[in-house]
Amino acid sequence: MNFYLPIAEMSANIFIFLGMGAAVGFLSGMFGVGGGFLMTPLLIFSGIPAAVAVGTEAAQIVASSVSGAIAQYRRKNVDIKMGIVLLTGGIFGSTIGVQVVKILRQIGQFELFVSLSYVTFLGAIGTLMLIESLSTMRKARGGKAVSSRRPGQHSWIHGLPFKMRFHRSKLYISAIPPLLIGAFVGFLGAIMGVGGGFVMVPAMIYLLRVPTNVVVGTSLFQIVFVTAATTIMHAKQNHTVDIVLALLLMIGGVIGAQFGAVAGEKLKGEQLRALLAALVLLVCLRIAYGLVATPSDLFSIGSVFGGGH
Amino acid sequence: MRTLMRKFSIVGGLVAMGVLGIAAVVPLMTGNAQVQPGYPPSGYQQPGYQPMQPGYAPAQQVAPPQQRVSPAPAAAPQQPPAAVDAQPTQTAAQKQSERPPESVEVDVSTRSVAVTSSFTGTEIVVFGTVEHSRQPTAEAGYYDVAIILDGTPAPLIARRKAHVAGIWINTRSVRFEDVPSYYAIASTRPVEEIADVRVLDQHRIGFDSVHMTPAADQAQMTPEERDEFRRAVIRLKQKESLYQKSDYGVGFIGRSLFRSTISLPANVPVGPLFTHTYLFKDGKLLAKHSNRVILQREGVERFLHNFAFGYPLLYGVFAVFIAVASGLLASVMFKKGSH
Structure with missing residues (x-):
């Protein structure tokens, strides 16, 4: 059954996109990640214009994060104050990101920039996760106790001004690092069509030393608000949010996530992380291949943006 | 809780x-893919389709969609079937003056195409008749007909990738100001055989004659480079089924009736479309006729796009x-x- 997508301006088989939503939803439910980093490349590979994929995916991330954020909030796993500082930076970063998307589309380098960002971040994070999870597995096999968190160490971050007390995180640190991290993640989210949890979570753990129990909730909390703002800005600036496509992905994603969560409970944490790392690296390699391989056609055509419709 | x-x-x-x-x-919105509102639209003139030959200019510029344009006898003298360039003899000229000149009248099967959520492309039948046809049979091949269905010209950017530091990057780009978003041509035989390049270029008949003006700021480009980009645009548009060519796509059904089927793919850019039908005899344009096909969003598509x-x-x-x-x-x- 085909459906004409109003913004992507193409006729698409709805079952393909429902299925895509379900598959990514399954993985995101299993690993507890947003899945934007999988969905956006998949949409681009399936012929959706890159900018529409990024804008639409922002809307879908809102849907997939909101229930998780509420669940975390009920369990009191959200540091609201930290979340607000992060999302202030996030909205600032995403505003810049949306403008950068507009400029890059005009000069015809948006696809390249998206690909390079994906290769860089997925490559780095996938590698780190793989190393970490493999060494944890090896240690666990060796019979040693696995400590998930090192004790807090003081670093240059603690010397910065504008100190704030974050009660739930049991931290007294400067507001500048969370603002910067938020801005960076917001910028990445607007450009890559991701929630940015895969950058936010490690940054909060290793840079800010936020306790692990509030990391996921706080990250989800700020992702909901930042991606909501990103969606609105993409719609306003770039007209690239396809609501029909977003709805298809949401429906598929919601169903897939339920099964994924059940499957995820059967695996150990480090096994999950190793699998996720492998998946992240696979996506990274696929995109890198697209950059390096000789294109079948050196030419491409595009419409003119910014000069009226 | x-x-x-x-x-x-x-x-x-x-x-x-x-x-x-x-x-x-x-479902209510998607039920009917094709509707036929009032026709003809009043006072429409296709933007950017200015004829270049002075002889035709006055008639074409004021031509509403349904008006047929017959050239003045002086511009296209009637010729006996066998002769191509020979001067008509006195008697032949006298004979011809008794017969009115040919003209062409055309209509389309679907004057309005609705792009709804169930739009997966459609087909348009263009049919017409040669008035005062001198063709003995449908198979005689006495006349040549070329039918063009094209969309509104729009600016377009063509880019070429180059190998830079191990990866493929868009390096060169050319902006063309008025490229038809969609262009389908059907003819009784390959257009190169119908008329010479000058005539084809003038009426934008055939892929080689599609109008593409590079933007003013790209004057430093060599003609070869411009041609390369031009060919790439046509090739890519063909790949997307947005440019189509059917060399024997127009058929005569009787002495004067002809028809052609042109397909509109699902990705056709939404906007008004035009048919231009040209009647040729021995490389000379005898008559021309234009129609308009409305292609617009309907229902949910229209609502969401406008929203x-x-x-x-x-x-x-x-x-x-x-x-x-x-x-x-x-x-x-x-x-x-x-x-």
Whole structure:
């Protein structure tokens, strides 16, 4: 059954996109990640214009994060104050990101920039996760106790001004690092069509030393608000949010996530992380291949943006 | 906990009602893919389709869609079937003056195509008749007909990748100002055989004659480079089925009646389309006729597109609302399922 997508301006088989939503939803439910980093490349590979994929995916991330954020909030796993500082930076970063998307589309380098960002971040994070999870597995096999968190160490971050007390995180640190991290993640989210949890979570753990129990909730909390703002800005600036496509992905994603969560409970944490790392690296390699391989056609055509419709 | 649950079920109920509402409206909107509103449209003239030959200019510039344009006898003298360039003899000229000149009248099967949510492309039959036809039979090949269906010219950027530091990057780009968004041509035989390049170029008949003007700031480009980009645009448009060519796509059914079927793919850019029908005899243009085909969004497609482009901020907020609502609905459903 085909459906004409109003913004992507193409006729698409709805079952393909429902299925895509379900598959990514399954993985995101299993690993507890947003899945934007999988969905956006998949949409681009399936012929959706890159900018529409990024804008639409922002809307879908809102849907997939909101229930998780509420669940975390009920369990009191959200540091609201930290979340607000992060999302202030996030909205600032995403505003810049949306403008950068507009400029890059005009000069015809948006696809390249998206690909390079994906290769860089997925490559780095996938590698780190793989190393970490493999060494944890090896240690666990060796019979040693696995400590998930090192004790807090003081670093240059603690010397910065504008100190704030974050009660739930049991931290007294400067507001500048969370603002910067938020801005960076917001910028990445607007450009890559991701929630940015895969950058936010490690940054909060290793840079800010936020306790692990509030990391996921706080990250989800700020992702909901930042991606909501990103969606609105993409719609306003770039007209690239396809609501029909977003709805298809949401429906598929919601169903897939339920099964994924059940499957995820059967695996150990480090096994999950190793699998996720492998998946992240696979996506990274696929995109890198697209950059390096000789294109079948050196030419491409595009419409003119910014000069009226 | 229970009150929270109730709160969410209320939200969920509202969302479900909204979704059901949309689901109920969609089939209503998608039922009829082709509608025929009032025709002809009044006072329309295709932008950017200015003829270049002075002899035709006055008639074409004021031509409304349904008006036929017959060249003045002086511009295209009638010739006996066998002779190509020979001067007509006195008697032949006298004989011809008794016969009125040929003209062509054309219509299309679908004057208005609706792009709805179920739009997967369509076909348009262009049919016409040669008035005062001198063709003895349908198979005689006495006349040549070329039918063009094209979309509104729009600016377009063509880019070429180059190998830079190990990866493929768009390096060169050319902006063309007025490229037809869609261009289909059907003819009784390959257009190169119908008329010479000068005539084809003048009326933009055939891929080689499609109009493409590079933007003013790209004057430093060599002609070879421009041609390369031009060929690439046509090749890529052909790949997307947006440019189509059918060398024997026009057939005569009788002495004067001809028809052709042209397909509109699902990705055809939405906007007005035009048919231009040219009647040739021995490389000379005898008559021309233009029609308009309305291609516009209808129903949900129209609503959503206008919403997204007319009220982008509100549309963004609406998109977020839908996202939050479906997220909440999912969490309510999930809670019921597992606990």
